[in-house]
Amino acid sequence: xxxxxxxxxxxxxxxxxxxxxxxxxxxxxxxxxxxxxxxxxxxxxxxxxxxxxxxxxxxxxxxxxxxxxxxxxxxxxxxxxxxxxxxxxxxxxxxxxxxxxxxxxxxxxxxxxxxxxxxxxxxxxxxxxxxxxxxxxxxxxxxxxxxxxxxxxxxxxxxxxxxxxxxxxxxxxxxxxxxxxxxxxxxxxxxxxxxxxxxxxxxxxxxxxxxxxxxxxxxxxxxxxxxxxxxxxxxxxxxxxxxxxxxxxxxxxxxxxxxxxxxxxxxxxxxxxxxx
Numbered sequence: 001x002x003x004x005x006x007x008x009x010x011x012x013x014x015x016x017x018x019x020x021x022x023x024x025x026x027x028x029x030x031x032x033x034x035x036x037x038x039x040x041x042x043x044x045x046x047x048x049x050x051x052x053x054x055x056x057x058x059x060x061x062x063x064x065x066x067x068x069x070x071x072x073x074x075x076x077x078x079x080x081x082x083x084x085x086x087x088x089x090x091x092x093x094x095x096x097x098x099x100x101x102x103x104x105x106x107x108x109x110x111x112x113x114x115x116x117x118x119x120x121x122x123x124x125x126x127x128x129x130x131x132x133x134x135x136x137x138x139x140x141x142x143x144x145x146x147x148x149x150x151x152x153x154x155x156x157x158x159x160x161x162x163x164x165x166x167x168x169x170x171x172x173x174x175x176x177x178x179x180x181x182x183x184x185x186x187x188x189x190x191x192x193x194x195x196x197x198x199x200x201x202x203x204x205x206x207x208x209x210x211x212x213x214x215x216x217x218x219x220x221x222x223x224x225x226x227x228x229x230x231x232x233x234x235x236x237x238x239x240x241x242x243x244x245x246x247x248x249x250x251x252x253x254x255x256x257x258x259x260x261x262x263x264x265x266x267x268x269x270x271x272x273x274x275x276x
Contacts, residue, residue, distance in 0.1 A: 008034035008096035015078040015116030022102035025145035038071040039085040048116040078120035098124030101134030108225040109191040125169040137176040147178040171237040184233040189224035191217040
């Protein structure tokens with residue numbers, strides 16, 4: 001894939017779509033580091049989480065949007081993009097790095113669960129590719145990503161140099177504005193959306209609903225991603241996709257569960273078929 005063996009091969013993905021300004025900024029930074037391959041959705045796929053397409057065919061086409069960049073657009077989800085990249089573009093030979101973003105909007109705290117940006121990076125990590133998700137606190141289509149670039153480059157180079165522990169990846173979020181104080185290594189804050197559904201009426205007098213909500217932070221720690229972003233720092237949170245609550249296993253082992261069904265007497269039908 002990479003004719004220059006001295007340069008790393010970098011897969012760039014996102015969830016805002018292949019023409020989004022955020023992915024353009026990410027591509028520009030990655031071109032300074034290595035050989036760039038882009039596989040991104042053909043339209044916005046925000047909030048898709050780790051969804052994959054299983055009930056309809058996927059369209060996958062090569063496009064020419066930026067000079068010197070190998071690019072493909074995909075009709076599926078961000079995770080579909082990574083899967084197709086690994087299987088059809090790289091043909092099983094993994095890239096050196098997978099970067100996702102730069103997302104229009106934060107993916108801090110609980111947002112990491114819903115994020116298509118982060119799920120694409122998670123899929124990269126599942127494929128044993130060092131992976132990073134990048135997001136900016138600005139939903140505007142004309143958002144300014146310029147102040148993110150030097151930090152994106154620094155973090156990407158560090159990951160390429162040191163690697164990441166298996167089954168982990170990085171979630172990186174940027175505050176809005178150019179006056180950034182630096183990088184903070186953080187934990188995910190205990191926060192969530194207090195959601196509401198605004199009920200409206202369409203021209204046919206039928207009700208429909210628009211999701212709204214307020215982000216509530218229950219975590220007052222100064223080591224969280226929310227705190228870092230509120231105080232002008234770039235937050236870097238190491239993420240893992242093993243969702244096992246390991247600390248709960250000893251607790252569950254003290255519970256009295258029913259005996260195994262194999263010890264339960266079974267009833268035989270007259271014809272000898274076991275009804276179990």
